Amino acid sequence: MxxxxxxxxxxxxxxxxxxxxxxxxxxxxxxxxxxxxxxxxxxxxxxxxxxxxxxxxxxxxxxxxxxxxxxxxxxxxxxxxxxxLLPRDIRSIAAYHEWMSFISTELDATSLYVLRRHEGLPHIYGYAPTACAAARAYFTRMALAAAERIKDGRTFLLGTKLTGADIMMVSTLDWADHCECEYPSVLRAYREQIVAQTSYxxxxxxxxxx
Ligand SMILES: N[C@@H](CCC(=O)N[C@@H](CS)C(=O)NCC(=O)O)C(=O)O
Incomplete structure (x- = not known):
């Protein structure tokens, strides 16, 4: 094996x-x-x-x-x-990498990870309420931008099939729920469909x- x-x-x-x-x-x-x-x-x-x-x-x-x-x-x-877990045509491949980068940097590293550090681990990274409030607002703003891109009702970020970008997005939305970060209903509906249809x-x- x-x-x-x-x-x-x-x-x-x-x-x-x-x-x-x-x-x-x-x-x-x-x-x-x-x-x-x-x-x-x-x-x-x-x-x-x-x-x-x-x-x-x-x-x-x-x-x-x-x-x-x-x-x-x-x-x-x-x-x-x-x-x-990959798209096939070059335009979708470009969009796939765009989503992967957007989720890793804008939603994860500069938003939720800020909360993790300064709300979850303040004894290590310091207590920073202003940075946390800004990170929370930034997450919501970026989530709004993501929702705008999928408001056509598509099931997956790249259309009709699950890709690695959906795995990144849904796991990040779960994390946002855990941190009580708000995001639009379009993204909530997107998450629910994927949870119901995949090996989540x-x-x-x-x-x-x-
Ligand atoms: N950018 C990395 C981040 C990895 C990361 O920070 N993992 C956390 C758990 S989710 C960890 O191991 N933290 C321990 C530490 O910060 O020392 C990734 O996406 O895998």
Whole structure:
């Protein structure tokens, strides 16, 4: 059997990779590392990911970290006619990368991750209520822009099929719900359809921390 191990459970970013692996029907083992626990500082893990952050995927002799990079790696390597998380035509490929970048930077890193640091971990990163209020408002503004792009009622970001960009978006909306960040009903309806139509529930189960 192919030697494939996903390190990490319990966060929206680890969830992304469980979901991608399940959608692509790729068997894998899970090392249930939780964020900021002692095992993330072990020599064994630091050899795989020097940042000590999760998730990390080891696929045979390839090691990849960064959730969007892992999704792109899996989607590219294991693309087939039966199972695919990538669009096919060049304009959709451009839109796919646009969404991946937008979600990773505008919705994740500069909005929700600010809240995670300064509301969730103020003892490490400092208490910053002004930055948090701005991050919350920024998330809502960017979510409004995303909703505008899909208000034609499409099921998936790129039209009629699930791609890695949907995995990024839905996991980020889940995180936003957890942080009580507001986003438009168009995005809520989009999320609900995907949750009902894909292997989302299995991925939730796979990502559960023990
Ligand atoms: N940009 C990275 C972020 C990874 C990340 O920050 N992971 C969190 C858990 S969701 C973590 O391990 N944090 C531990 C720390 O900050 O030391 C990705 O998308 O994978």
């Amino acid at each position: 192919h030697d494939r191990t996903l390190w990490g459970v319990g966060t929206p970013r680890t969830f992304r990779i469980h979901w991608a692996l399940i959608e692509l029907a790729l068997p894998y083992k899970t090392r249930p590392l939780e964020t900021r626990t002692a095992p993330t500082a072990s020599a064994e893990y630091r050899k795989l990911n020097i940042t000590g952050k999760i998730p990390t995927l080891v696929d045979g002799d390839t090691t990849v970290s960064e959730s969007s990079a892992i999704i792109n790696y899996l989607a590219t390597k294991y693309d087939s006619t039966e199972r695919s 529930p299995q991925a939730v189960h796979a990502n559960k921390a023990t």
